Amino acid sequence: MRTVLSFLATMIGLGFASLTSAAESPKPNVIFILADDLGWGDLGCYGHPNIKTPNLDKLAKEGTLFTQFYVSGSVCSPSRCAFFTGQYPARHKIHGHYAAREQNESRGMSQWLEPTVPNVPTLLKSTGYATAHIGKWHLGSNSGGPPTEKYGFDFVGTSESGGANGPANDPLFRAKSTAIFVDEAIRFVEANKAKPFYLQLWTLVPHATLNPTDEQVKPYARFRAGGPNFPHRSAAENFYASVTDLDTQVGRLMKALDDNGLANNTLILFSSDNGPEDIHISNAGHSGIGSAGPFRGRKRSLYEGGVRVPGIIRWPGHVPAGVIDDTSVVAAVDWLPTVCDLAGVSVPADHKLDGENMRSVFFGQPRARKAPLMWEWRFRIAGEPFHHSPQLAIRDGDWKLLLNPDRSRVELYDLKRDLTQLNNVAEHQPEIVARLSERVLTWQKELPTGPVDPGAGQMNYSLPGGKSRGR
Secondary structure, eight states: OOOOOOHHHHHHOOOOHHHOOOSSOOEEEEEEEEEOOOOOOOSSSGSSOOOOOHHHHHHHHHEEEEEEOOSSSSSHHHHHHHHHHHSSSGGGGGSSOOOOOOHHTTTTTTTTOOTSSOHHHHHHHHHTEEEEEEEEEOOSSSOOOOOOGGGGOSOOOOOOOOSSTSSSTTHHHHHHHHHHHHHHHHHHHHHTTTTTTTEHHHHHOSSSOOOHHHHHHGGGGGTTOOOOSSSOOOOOOOOHHHHHHHHHHHHHHHHHHHTOOOGEEEEEEEEEESOOOOSSTOTTTTTTOOOOOTTTTTTTTSSHHHHEEEEEETTTTTTTTTEEESSSEEEEGGGHHHHHHHHHHOOOTSSSSSSOOOOHTTTOOOOOEEEEOEEEOOOOOSGGGGOOOSSEEEEEEEEEEEEEETSEEEEEEEEEOTTTTTOGGGGOOOOHHHHHHHHHHHHHHHHHOOOTTTTOOOOEEEEETEEEOOO
């Protein structure tokens, strides 16, 4: 783990004990900001050469940036379920994104996450927290499920409505949406600053279709194909401008915390629900140029680029500042047990957690995971065959195994030496393959059964003459 001098100064000034114990402090406020389809490499602090994200870069400098932060699903609804419940989404029959009732049924999915399942806001509310959800939901209300308030929220703000781009009579809704959400978030924070609060701020950006304003696009005019006077914007202009506006609005929320004297007792997590969209998806050209950094895979894929995402945590005086944690493997399923511990809330004994309490990791003490991480994807994957992963994946230490249940594909990668997952070493490590295969296949048998797409787990391409090559 790399550190900077500011971290050393913090340790000296505060004493190491203050970084490792929150018991002497009031219950922390908690803000969870979740972007939509933002790739691992789409922020300046994660190495993007062109996108300006000064506020999120500052958040990282004031806290800890994790390079090995994972979501537990490669699309939105499963990923959100894992953060929300501390459990793998397939346990709740959430295998893909929630859509129309008929589509959910055809894919063997539930229609919504049951509100009776223990979740972060319900548990924190039981100990005196004010709770709010603002922005995208996508855990079931689009298929006629319970209202979002039923999931433990005192306040529910503006959410996506009227189709994929918001109200039909407002084509710029998505461009304005993050500012609208942050306005509501600031009002909630100011109204509840006298007591601990939990705020979920889940943005629509940079999910397609993107339509930033002319003002938002100005800083990226040089990326317009054909020059600045060309009538059509490039995908880069639209995507870069949308991410920068997301950053701008996050900066407004951070300023509001400062202005209200709340920054020092507020834990902030910033992340994304999955890797970047694939450019081959219809109407996704604006967001299909997002960056997965050095990783193979994009949204829907179980390769690293589909499930490894930004993860930035800040809590002054508790989370070390200026740290890039290259060691710890942290996941979405860890959010519930960790936040509940920091808030002094007990998780019900009958709620089987798939995540781990990462309090010590957040406070600057890296450790190995006690159990591996596992993923399942039952559907076909769009785009280039290079990104088409097998149906199951498991990460244990530096090893990541991907395989189909029938073993038609078995791939093993040493992520420490092979970030891009190019060198399949399965045939050279039969003992590791056997151990991890048994673990992930046993886990899969515990999950609800359901249909699997005929093309799931296949990596092939139709060649001229109608022949198909691949596996």
